[in-house]
Amino acid sequence: MSTLEIRELTAEVAGKPILNGIDLTISSGEVHAVMGPNGAGKSTLSAVVMGKPGYKVTGGQVLLDGVDILKLPTWERAVAGLHLVMQYPTEVPGVMLDAVLGEALRDRGRADDVARLDSMLRSEAARINFDEKFLERALNVDLSGGEKKRNETLQLAVLKPKIVILDELDSGLDVDALRDCARRVMDATREDNLGALVITHYSKLLEELRPSRVHILVKGRIVESGGPELADVLERDGYAAFSSGVESDDVSGDYLAGL
Amino acid sequence: MPVLTPDMVRSTGNSWSDVRSSALARASAAPFPTTDLEHWRYSRIDELDLARFVPTDTPSTITGGGSDAVVTHVPASAATADASLARLFPAADELELFAALNLAHMDVIVVSVPANKVVAEPIVVTHRLAGAGQAFFPRLIVEAGRNSEVTVVERFVSADDDVLLAVPALDVRADQAARVRYLGINELGTSSWLIGEQLSTGQRDSDTLLATVALGGDYARVSTAARLTGQGGNTRQVALYFAGGEQMHDFRTLQEHVSPRTTSDLLFKGAVQDTAKSVYTGLIKIHKDAKGSAAFQTNRNLTLSHGAWAESVPNLDIETNDVKCSHASTVGPIDEDQLFYLESRGVRPDVAQRLVVLGFFDEVLAQLPVGELATSLRAQVSRKLAIGDAS
Structure with a gap:
């Protein structure tokens, strides 16, 4: 049983506050959705938790099973059991998937999995309808949007993290690929007890990735949390209903400057 | 700065003595290059003292090729040589210093492929250079007949300690529809200097590949001219260069389109680490008559440490409108x-x-x-x- 606990997290980019005190807790086997409009800080949240350069944490903690991972370099966060499925996976010319996953598994001390990596890749590829020929390509090079997300999902399945953050899994994805990827993530929550934090601005994704909790992120802060029905409210009323509350609550000059 | 003088030449005048003596005269007269010249800008030429080096035979081994290619090897000290091969040498009077020095002191290897022959097995020429203060002048000529095909690999190898100088020349001649692939590998030690000149000439519908991998040398410079003199000719140049320590790699390339509908493509990728340096300067030159030609040039450099330095200078010189050209160059971490x-x-x-x-x-x-x-x-x-x- 693992728990990712985000406490009072604040962060800025290029001197601008983007996250203004995030509190979130997610445990193994759970699916939580973080929904918010463009510019709410959704991608910043995933970048900060994974330690992407260019983001400055100004306060708070991110605890994975009680250990503050903000003090760890990115690769150690991953080895500790955290994984990020990127919205726009980076192309890495000339670097092959099996080379990267081989190193990643070695760093996790999983020698047995290194030995059977090839068969793992093939069976996982089949499971999400990812054509085996793409396994021979350099990372994300010459892959369509859907193939990139299948590739991300494949890596998730092989690495078996404790907690995954899925940043806009649905962007650049057709319906079939979305279903394949979402179902694999849901399977992992049952089979491997994966905890999934699903970041999206669009409730359609949640028909496939069914969250037990929904959090609404507006202007760098969780303004509302609830059950899956909250996504339906959002679908009906839009973000405006939640945004207005924030502005009247918050009078900090710094905070407004960051908008 | 003194250059190699006539009295430093061994008594080797017997092989192609006319060619050698006129080349030697030219070498004595040719000005020593300076970094004021664009072609030598950024180079380390001002560190070179030719008087410290003595010409010697290049120890070369040749393997592969089978029986389909005719390979002739004439060391500089050979008493006799086939006079008919003299047709393969350039006139000395216009040559620059290092080209003239090579011609004067050359060890010659000629790979001749008859028309319509396909040499399946690559020919591998290995120059194992050794001896501090020695200078080596290998000249490799690849003569590919009509519709023939050949692959030649040329390796330069030396130990790290020997301060030596290699001044090689490469001359690739691809006749009509010939396919020539060349790979030069610099595995020289970290005290060796290399100043090389390469020329390839492609006739109608020929296809040449000039590949380079440079890992060695103290200062290693290769200047390459790929000329397309027959319609429909194609040439490709690729290079991987990676300098570390205090090494410097220096490449000058020319893609010269003389005839119509010729194509050239160049991809040079380099990396520098520690306090190493690299230079790439490349020119695409398209003559007035070379209508319908296409030329592409890409140079990418990775700087792997703060003390490392890479320079990239692409140039275009195009005399006709009816062409497709592009160049790209990057330097960065x-x-x-x-x-x-x-x-x-x-x-x-x-x-x-x-x-x-x-x-x-x-x-x-x-x-x-x-x-x-x-x-x-x-x-x-x-x-x-x-x-x-x-x-």
């Missing part, structure tokens, strides 16, 4: 997003860097004419990388 992507999978930063650098070079390695060599060269690059010794 490893892409931060690529590193983050790998690290976010749990790959250690140093290993991630190593993977990205090797991946960067893969585009060139994949185009080398001898696939098996690419594997060992990749391993050499990997060993040389100062970062992230992978398990």
